[in-house]
Amino acid sequence: MKFVYGPVPSRRLGRSLGINVIPFKTCNYSCVYCQLGKTTDMINERRIFFPKEEILGEVVEAIGKVEADHITFAGEGEPTLCKDLGWLIDRIKVCTDVPVAVLTNGSLLYRKDVREDLANADVVIPSLDAADEQTFRRINRPHRDLRMEEIIEGLEVFGREFGGKFYIEIMLVKGYNDDERSLLAIKSALERIKPDGVYLLTPTRPTALKVEPADEFGIVRAHAILGEVVDVVNPEVGEFSAECFSSAEEAVKALLRRHPMREDQLKDFLKKFGEDLSILERVEGIKRVEYMGRVYYIYR
Ligand code: SF4
Known part of the structure; x- marks a missing residue:
């Protein structure tokens, strides 16, 4: 055609x-x-x-x-x-x-x-x-x-x-x-x-x-x-839903690749998995960025 x-x-x-x-x-x-x-x-x-x-x-x-x-x-x-x-x-x-x-x-x-x-x-x-x-x-x-x-x-x-x-x-x-x-x-x-x-x-x-x-x-x-x-919008990542993931590590990577999160938002999200920010030490590729007095996390 x-x-x-x-x-x-x-x-x-x-x-x-x-x-x-x-x-x-x-x-x-x-x-x-x-x-x-x-x-x-x-x-x-x-x-x-x-x-x-x-x-x-x-x-x-x-x-x-x-x-x-x-x-x-x-x-x-x-x-x-x-x-x-x-x-x-x-x-x-x-x-x-x-x-x-x-x-x-x-x-x-x-x-x-x-x-x-x-x-x-x-x-x-x-x-x-x-x-x-x-x-x-x-x-x-x-x-x-x-x-x-x-x-x-x-x-x-x-x-x-x-x-x-x-x-x-x-x-x-x-x-x-x-x-x-x-x-x-x-x-x-x-x-x-x-x-x-x-x-x-x-x-x-x-x-x-x-x-x-x-x-x-x-x-x-x-x-x-x-x-x-x-x-x-990231082409490698489909629709995000917490239920789709078997572990907090997997969910955090998928979410932060698509959407940077403020520290307070990420803390709330991790609570759903019974986790806190210490999990980020186990996930390679997560970056912490400070901007306008706020802390954000992103996965790249
Ligand atoms: S076709 Fe290429 S140059 Fe034209 S608007 Fe789209 S991206 Fe820009």
């Missing part, structure tokens, strides 16, 4: 049947962490790239053959640059009950036509790696016509209008957006945008530039500043 791939295991969407409606590396960003490499076709106007009927035909064929938790517009460039996106979402919704998700860089949500195109999706996950102009230019390397404030306003309006699930995704990159100033700017933007949740990710695959994922200090800083809404 040319436009449909998977289902692939997705960090946030379970078994995700992917749809790519954009030619390879056609985007209005060229993110330093992009796993597809440097953007080769930097455009900022919406276009028709492929025959929409052909894309829809492939989707209909695929949903008749495979089971998926979501049908997801993602792939090899920025999906909202496709002028047929709204038409495709509406037609897919008529054909199946499988929820439709859109992963987007969120840069065009200030446009009414883009917001209208996404209105019938079930889940929309825009990224927001920066909320100040300087960090935005450095990490996302956007098209020159894009402005950070306009993008935040677009996300704010979309959040108010959209009836489905709306999450923000932040890719935390060491030395780019894991410092206090950048994170405080993101926090203020999130207070305006009011998403249903925030995913915090770190790059796990080869990236366009040689960048490093945020380390334990960056992740803890992000948690401390952005608050409880943040969920570190």
Whole structure:
């Protein structure tokens, strides 16, 4: 198939049947962490790239053959640059009950036509790696016509209008957006945008530039500043539930890999297993990090 791939295991969407409606590396960003490499076709106007009927035909064929938790517009460039996106979402919704998700860089949500195109999706996950102009230019390397404030306003309006699930995704990159100033700017933007949740990710695959994922200090800083809404999604770890684990050691590793915990939270959690913090001496890889007068634990 040319436009449909998977289902692939997705960090946030379970078994995700992917749809790519954009030619390879056609985007209005060229993110330093992009796993597809440097953007080769930097455009900022919406276009028709492929025959929409052909894309829809492939989707209909695929949903008749495979089971998926979501049908997801993602792939090899920025999906909202496709002028047929709204038409495709509406037609897919008529054909199946499988929820439709859109992963987007969120840069065009200030446009009414883009917001209208996404209105019938079930889940929309825009990224927001920066909320100040300087960090935005450095990490996302956007098209020159894009402005950070306009993008935040677009996300704010979309959040108010959209009836489905709306999450923000932040890719935390060491030395780019894991410092206090950048994170405080993101926090203020999130207070305006009011998403249903925030995913915090770190790059796990080869990236366009040689960048490093945020380390334990960056992740803890992000948690401390952005608050409880943040969920570190780690591809190696499934859903966490205390009942799933046979020992406290196993549970602590799984939990702290996914989500740094404050010392008081960890103490409470360990009580469920009849344990205390002394257990951490027996678990290799647990790191203790102090930030803003509080102690956090993380497993890396
Ligand atoms: S927005 Fe997505 S596709 Fe575009 S450069 Fe960034 S990571 Fe790559």
